[in-house]
Amino acid sequence: MKLFKIAALFICCLMLSVMYVHAQDLGNSTPEERAAMQTEWLKTKLSLSSEQETKVNEINLKYAREMDPVLKGSGGKLAKLKKAKAINDKKEAEYKTVFSSEQFATYQKLKSDMKDQMKAKMKERKNG
Known part of the structure; x- marks a missing residue:
């Protein structure tokens, strides 16, 4: 059960990385693309100002580059999950300094909704 929770969290993190790009293979995308x-x-989702957009892009690029070896590495799944979670936690801490409290709450809600959707899809695959 613990592994399932970690896997669900990892999937949620990756979903943020590849949002709305179904055809592109995550392992073949560049950090800049992600x-x-x-x-x-x-x-789009948070109505960022141009200043916020610039800062968020810098944050995303920084952590996409940090995540790249994890995504493309050959280590074990659990080790990758732990590394990805740690990277995502640092990125979210930086988001919190850029987003307004309302934007961060919306971001958390969107993330939670995606996690729920992924759980439902995983359950559907398991039962289907």
């Missing part, structure tokens, strides 16, 4: 996708998604 950062641009994340920034565009956040800009």
Whole structure:
């Protein structure tokens, strides 16, 4: 059960990384592409100002580059999950300094909704 929770969290983190790009393979995308996708998604969903957009893009690029070896690495799944979670936690801490309290609450809600959707899909696959 603990592994399932960690896997669900990891999936949620990755979903933020590849939002609305179904055809693109995560392992083959560049950190710059992933950062641009994340920034565009956040800009749209949170109505970021141009100043916020610039800062968020810098944050996304920084952590997409840090996440790249994890995504492309050959380590064990659990080790990758732990590294990805740690990276995502640092990124979210930086988001909190850029977003307004309302924007951060909306971001948390969006993240929670995506997590719920992923759980439902995983359950559907398991039962289907």
